[in-house]
Amino acid sequence: MTSYDAPLADMRFLLHGLGLLKSVNALPGMEEATEDLVDAILEEASKLARDKLAPINHPADLAGGSKLENGVVRTPDGWKEAYDAFVEGGWNAVPFDSDFGGQGLPWLVGIALQEMWQSANMAWALCPLLTQGAIELLSAHGSNEQKAAWLPKLISGEWTGTMNLTEPGAGSDVGALKTRAEKSGDHYLIRGQKIFITYGEHDLTDNTVHMVLARTPDAPAGVKGISLFIVPKVMVNPDGSPGGRNDLRCVSLEEKLGIHGSPTCVMAYGDNEGAVGYLVGEENRGMEYMFTMMNNARISVGLEGVSIAERAYQQARAYARERVQGKTVGNGGGAIIGHPDVRRMLMTMRALTEATRAVTYDLAAMLDISNRHKEESWRTYAARRVALLTPVVKAWCTDMGVEVASLGVQVHGGMGYIEESGAAQHYRDARIAPIYEGTNGVQALDLVGRKLLRDKGEGALEYVDEVHSLINGLNQRSEEDLVVIRRHLAAGVDALDNATHWLLDAAGGNQVDALAGATPYLRLFGIVAGGAMLARLALRATESIEAGGDDPILADKLVVARFYAEQILPQASGLATSISAGSGAIMALAEDRF
Amino acid sequence: MTSYDAPLADMRFLLHGLGLLKSVNALPGMEEATEDLVDAILEEASKLARDKLAPINHPADLAGGSKLENGVVRTPDGWKEAYDAFVEGGWNAVPFDSDFGGQGLPWLVGIALQEMWQSANMAWALCPLLTQGAIELLSAHGSNEQKAAWLPKLISGEWTGTMNLTEPGAGSDVGALKTRAEKSGDHYLIRGQKIFITYGEHDLTDNTVHMVLARTPDAPAGVKGISLFIVPKVMVNPDGSPGGRNDLRCVSLEEKLGIHGSPTCVMAYGDNEGAVGYLVGEENRGMEYMFTMMNNARISVGLEGVSIAERAYQQARAYARERVQGKTVGNGGGAIIGHPDVRRMLMTMRALTEATRAVTYDLAAMLDISNRHKEESWRTYAARRVALLTPVVKAWCTDMGVEVASLGVQVHGGMGYIEESGAAQHYRDARIAPIYEGTNGVQALDLVGRKLLRDKGEGALEYVDEVHSLINGLNQRSEEDLVVIRRHLAAGVDALDNATHWLLDAAGGNQVDALAGATPYLRLFGIVAGGAMLARLALRATESIEAGGDDPILADKLVVARFYAEQILPQASGLATSISAGSGAIMALAEDRF
Secondary structure, X not given: OOOOOOOHXXXXXXXXXXXXXXXXXXXXXXXXXXXXXXXXXHHHHHHHHHHHHHHHHHHHHHOOOOEEEOOEEEOOOOHHXXXXXXXXXXXXXXXXXXXXXXXXXXXXXXXXXXXXXHHHOHHXXXXXXXXXXXXXXXXXXXXXXXXXXXXXXXXXXXXXXXXXXXXXXXXXXXXXXXXXXXXXXXXXXXXXXXXXXXXXXXXXXXXXXXXXEEEOOOXXXXXXXXXXXXXEOEEEOOOOOEEEEOOEEEEEEOOEOOOOOOOEEEEEEOOOXXXXXXXXXXXXXHHHHHHHHHHHHHHHHHXXXXXXXXXXXXXXXXXXXXXXXXXXXXXXXXXXXXXXXXXXXHHXXXXXXXXXXXXXXXXXXXXXXXXHOOXXXXXXXHHHHHXXXXXXXXXXXXXXXXXXXXXXXXXXXXXXXXHHHOHHHHHHHHOOOOOOOOOHHHHHHHXXXXXXXXXXXXXXXXXXXXXXXXXXXXXXXXOHHHHHHHHHHHHXXXXXXHHHHHHHHHHHHXXXXXXXXXXXXXXXXXXXXXXXXXXXXXXXXXXXXXXXXXXXXXXXXXXXXXXXXXXXXXXXXXXXXXXXXXXXXXXXOOHHHO | OOOOOOOHHHHHHHHHHOOHHHHHHOOXXXXXXXXXXXXXXXXXXXXXHHHHHXXXXXXXXXXXXXXXXXXXXXXXXXXXXXXXXXXXXXXXHOOOOHHHOOOOOOHHHHHHHHHHHHHHOHHHHHHHHHHHHHHHHHHHHOOHHHHHHHHXXXXXXXXXXXEEOOEOOEOOOHHHOOOEEEEEOOEEEEEEEEEEEEOOOOOOOOEEEEEEEEEOOOOOOHHHHOEEEEEEOEEEOOOOOEEXXXXXXXXXXXXXXXXXXXXXXXXXXXXXXXXXXXXXXXXXXXXXXXXXXXXXXXXXXXHHHHHHHHHHHHHHHHHHHHOEXXXXXXXXXXXXXXXXXXXXXXXXXXXXXXXXXXXXXHHHHHHHHHHHOOOHHHHHHHHHXXXXXXXHHHHHHHHHHHHHHHHHHHHOHHHHHEHHHOXXXXXXXXXXXXXXXXXXXXXXXXXXXXXXXXXXXXXXHHHHHHHHHHHHHHHOOOOHHHHHHHHHHHHHHHHHHHHHHHHHHHHHHOHHHHHHOHHHHHHHHHHHHHHHHHHHHHHHHHHHHHOOOOOHHHHHHHHHHHHHHHHOOOHHHHHHHHHOOOOHHHHOOOHHHO
């Protein structure tokens, strides 16, 4: 097992070198997020991640994770101490509204911190991730009274939050849910069962605020008949003191492939008198409210792919440096890092990690711009970009997280298959991220159906044009690395351009053709977006070198971008070919011929 | 959890439809392997796989697999009953020499059976797979006395065999091993520790025959100083009756990511008086002997990729047919199999399974031809093909096994992450196959270093020529499916052709360029080989339809081949582009910049 050190230099190169923080720092209300302050925050956060969160990650997994005993969930050793330190340090409050105790820092900074928590301990970091969802929902749709009652302790982290959407027959199709909510005076009584509730029950805090989707008796069928409720684990008296237990409990924990430290609960609401719930906003608008928070949640889950990739890379790198095996080309009999094939694996892991991180951070900056820019045209532009790239970040980054974690196992050889090494844990942990918060198939349909076809390609083609502009900028450069990067990026964006037009044309005829091509289209989008971001970093690094910069990270950025251009971007043309094959062979078999 | 039914129709289409069995049946000594006999064997085997092996697979995994208690390994519930039934049915003996009780059937048939055992229960099937290795070693290199002493009970399955290569500091680099063998009268005394010994200790049989690599005191360093020994768990008296325990024991079991039913042992030899071992062949030739059996073992492990893919496909298919979620395009609100994106996943799983199976079976037939053809020129040709494609089958099929198992998890959505569903087990089990029996990186180096460069591309370009001939044959056809298949296959083989020439040229200059491209070259080779085999199946299916055939499998073969051509083969050109980028960016970073 290896330690975790936050990749602060890489993060800083994105925030400062590329200028992402500058664009956010210029927004109204974000003036305090200066380079110095952010550096200090990152530095402090990296200590918490390294010293408190990372060391308890693998032991918790080996010990079997959280356990349910007599209705109480016991989190693994060290979980609560780490959580207390997290709350005491004010880390939970970083990106939230200062009116309710938040620190009001940009999402861009919040994302960088979240990467550290997730890399250090993905299972643990899910707890604040879910709290974030509850905070966003209440901030956007709660009454002033509700905000005052619930937000301060959620933002401080003294209480945690959960999201209760899924039921046994209602996963991707949330509209099929059956949980009932009946009005009873100033509140509702909730009755039903929810599954896959992350941190639905735990021993980290005194109270948990469940955000629960349910139907009122006369609600219309489907997604338009779903309402959203606040359902606390422990009732809260008007003076803020704790009341009695609400009528809800954790019935069982799921035995999962990974993230064992994170309790995944089956929750029963209202087995007795009914669980007290408070309606958020209006009846029947619950799904609409959910959608307003999905961008952030999906970006955070996409970031899990980046985070687990970074952790797997650090672990594989450490092993490859230490492990001596066979004669090597690169270092004449030293560690396996000298083998070209091991190098290829490590470079692939690194390039995918840096590319997914760059796309995700860029998107986080766009999210801040869409929320806060003083000009509406900028907000609209940024919001369109956020809508377009959110499914790409969620799905592509999490798919790459799985791929990188799998490469991490492979770098370890036989030891990678032994749980003691820790590489296998990342492979298991990573596998959830393509599934939850909307499966990656759902993301692809969102990208093609809602984001591409609905605006007739405006957002996508605007993006393609920007990559073309970047390529035009690269055309001015004669450095070999940049020439090679430009050539592969140009081929990649041409493939994306062609596929985009093909889907727009196809959808006019056969909708199934567009839907059937959604997954390779999303992959193609991610690959090109990653290549474009690494090209921007390479260009910036070259400019810095020209200006006399001698930080070795500058040369590294050129190597990583060129590796990605040569080894990853060439996948683009094949994907475009596959997309334009249409749905024929995909849908040709009768169901009973499978 | 779902059941397993052997894909007999697909197997028969390869054996009979495509004519693989016919080519083997014509070999000297293989005359008995008629279509009727083989069909009867497959039918019987499928019952054992379905009724005895498959049902105990998932329960064993959930219960934690094999356990070590006081030096004794207890295999999971049902393991021994299944093994007894396997031995009583004579299944262990199928492909082995009839002089020692084997049934003398072709490897081609053995491979089809092995697919069933592995699909039904990969962890269980490893036991006979290791016995197969011991049998092959002894058959090829044992003295007549040794053969008579050990082969009959290994072939019947009354005893099992193991392979003892790996030590803590000697994995891929076997030459670094430290286990000692000192001569003592008619035998040697073995002392040392071996790790990762599959079924090194278990309760299925009375005796286990360990094949152990060790060094004699004056042996030269490296791989040329390694000798091979027979080291039985229980000594055998001259009359064949059991003697005392040999000085060896299982020290511990590894906690692995998957294949929990299969005990992976740390073995200690000679802790006390020294373990009695019998030299096989001559001193210092152990590695040479090992290489003679590696083709079969590597093909069998490649087949594990096919097998786990088939099992994962069957499970995902069953789930996708039953699970109702959301509105579908294909079936108007029915099961998720109607969703285009789920279809794409299932079709990908199926196409990769069928392609990997076809390449593996074709290679097994080549193995029989290389062993038995009466004309030397044919044996030489077939041996060259076996040498070329063995690393491709080992690495490509196992990589695809992981990919298909991962898709199987994804088809299940949230349920896929829950161990109860069984999908996660396949994902964990599949992950070992790219690692053991030579990591897939080692396979790629074998392909490029030993198979491509050493014969200056003769074998590879001969293969490329054959695919060109197949394409010429397809040129005669105007059916749309075949036209599309031909077009994509032609692009694929052109990419393979170009990459082959690039590597041959590059190796003349910079060896590292060739080594750094080994992994994408192997992937490219696998993709094209799979496409070529599916094209052959499609062509044969078309001919059968023309001849009046109306079995629905004929139309299925066209759909699967076209899907593969459109969705998988287009990856080829990008891989060729990446290979020809050379090693520059792969090797550019200094080790301390990782």
